[in-house]
Amino acid sequence: EADIYQTPRYLVIGTGKKITLECSQTMGHDKMYWYQQDPGMELHLIHYSYGVNSTEKGDLSSESTVSRIRTEHFPLTLESARPSHTSQYLCASSDLLGQGRAETQYFGPGTRLLVL
């Protein structure tokens, strides 16, 4: 059973507001990820981190930012929310294993964001 948590689970907010989506894991995993999942189900990687003080942009350009000050915590921030940010956001983590060992990704339950 993976121990990765996201809060809030649901968020309805007005345009222009600043929001932070929280993600925490208790597995001591080095690598963490944020995905955006559109209504068509497809996953888009927007940010990832190899560890503390590491942040990288993913395949899909996003106006959000992330930080990694502690191993277990990887929050995502939108400075000014817009209706185009409405989506489901999934956080995930995995171990950085040695070569030859299969990395497995564990997901949180997701945050469903609606920007009015």
Add this chain to the structure above:
Amino acid sequence: GDSVTQMEGPVTLSEEAFLTINCTYTATGYPSLFWYVQYPGEGLQLLLKATKADDKGSNKGFEATYRKETTSFHLEKGSVQVSDSAVYFCALIHYGQNFVFGPGTRLSVLP
């Protein structure tokens, strides 16, 4: 770059029917292959995985075999239940790189 292709959904089956969801991939070398499942309102859960050619992953009655010669990793279950209704994602990863997910296949099982 690497890519994963899945059969288009939605797939609708009656309870106790046989399930196959096709997955093929394009990648260099020998990636690890995965099936994830997403139940309504939840995140993705690992269903099964295989790390080398001819490996068979299995879990909860689901199976998939890593076929290098056909670059495939088809998901099968002999008898589906209503509780199997979900979205299924095929994925691959090379060491040191990020996961590559397929577009997902929605399965609906009718009683």
